[in-house]
Amino acid sequence: DQQVKQNSPSLSVQEGRISILNCDYTNSMFDYFLWYKKYPAEGPTFLISISSIKDKNEDGRFTVFLNKSAKHLSLHIVPSQPGDSAVYFCAASSKGGTSYGKLTFGQGTILTVHP
Amino acid sequence: NAGVTQTPKFRILKIGQSMTLQCTQDMNHNYMYWYRQDPGMGLKLIYYSVGAGITDKGEVPNGYNVSRSTTEDFPLRLELAAPSQTSVYFCASSLPGVDTEAFFGQGTRLTVV
Secondary structure, three states: OOOEEOOOOEEEEEOOOOEEEEEEEOOOOOOEEEEEEEOOOOOOEEEEEEEOOOOEEEEOOEEEEEEOOOOEEEEEEOOOOHHHOEEEEEEEEOOOOOOOOOOEEOOOEEEEEEO | OOOEEEEOOEEEEOOOOOEEEEEEEOOOOOEEEEEEEOOOOOEEEEEEEEEOOEEEEOOOOOOEEEOOOOOOEOOEEEOOOOHHHOEEEEEEEEOOOOOOOOEEOOOEEEEEO
């Protein structure tokens, strides 16, 4: 039962263009969403997050959008740079009860930005 | 600050052998986690801890054990290695509270042959 899904295994874009990575979730209890970036042979590093009380969060070139009714979030990278080439993981957690910050991850999307 | 440090980075085990994956963090985080990542898959939670002396199972705990005697250290023990445990293992830590992110170590690539 995959509660967080990233249906695109890979995405290829040109430098300078927009990259859009998508993520869907099924568990209505999730109310905090994160994107992590992972380079080969390294651990995931936090990129950006969004709480369910918001529908958008920006940090420089990175923007995350949340559509709660559709249970869908997306990460926009504008403009894309070759150094953005990595695996991007969507993750979700719930704040309350005994969640204790446990994360449920999607399968990841490999982003390749061509010069 | 070193953040989250995992050792070893790579290990090859024979079926039935045992080993301990070490994890230490210097950020004074209460929460610590062990995840595994199989090829083409997302990370899955093995065990987690909310403080020294307190541990609990995650999604895929079978074949593993943990302990948390100090805030800094959270070792993961494999008692009888099986090929299904071939994976990349990540340790992470975070602060308690809402809207906080987890910090990950660089991972341990384990192969069981």
